[in-house]
Amino acid sequence: MLRGELEKLSSTDDLTGLGNRRQFEQHRAQLEPGDAVLLIDIDHFKRVNDTSGHAAGDVTLQVVAARIRGVLRRSDRAHRHGGEEFTVLLRGVGETFLLEVSERIRQAVSAGPVPGPDVTVTVSIGAAILTGVNDAGALERADRALYRAKQQGRDRTCLARPEGAAGPVPG
Incomplete structure (x- = not known):
């Protein structure tokens, strides 16, 4: 029982x-092609602090x-990746469902003020679908998509294009 409690505390x-983040890395290692990673950042979080x-x-x-x-x-x-960044790992999703989940997250976060500080916050989301087993580049692609969401005005999701793919990218 103590070992289980210690494992939970460490993850x-x-x-x-x-x-x-430790647990994120463990879960990420189990992902397969067609799974997805979301990188979520609270917009203007420094202002709250x-x-x-x-x-x-x-x-x-x-x-x-x-x-x-x-x-x-x-x-x-879902994981707290660090600071005001979160990650979500989704199993077996296509692009349409991935964007639906991202939109649900975005709407849920901004649905009302945070009790206490009485501020309404929004999030920007970068999303990437894994293209191979242990697709180490997926998190980096999601990070670039997150940066693009921030550049385009925040409070939105941008989907990363798989490496080498051509064509427009939603968001």
């Missing part, structure tokens, strides 16, 4: 209750984590 983010204080920032992180978790399937895995 869980204390603040949000989501998996931590600067105007309302770090305690309000912590509450915001907890609320955002709960709202993300609340729209996922049981097979999906």
Whole structure:
């Protein structure tokens, strides 16, 4: 029993209750082609800390984590990647479903103010579908798509194009 508790402590983010980066890496190693990774960043999070204080920032992180978790399937895995960034790993999704989940997350996060600091936050999301077993480049592609979502005005999802693919990319 102690070993199980220690394993949970070593793989869980204390603040949000989501998996931590260590757990993310373990889950990512189990992904297969057709699975997907979302990289989620709270827009203008520094403003929350600067105007309302770090305690309000912590509450915001907890609320955002709960709202993300609340729209996922049981097979999906959410993690706090670091700071105000989260990752979600989705099993067996196509592009359409991936974008639907991203939109549900985006809407859930901005659905109302965060209690306490009474601020409404939005998220930008970068998404990538794995093209091969242990597709190490998927997270990097999702990160580039996240950067594009930020450049295009935030509060949106951008889908990464698989390496070498041509054509337009949604978002």
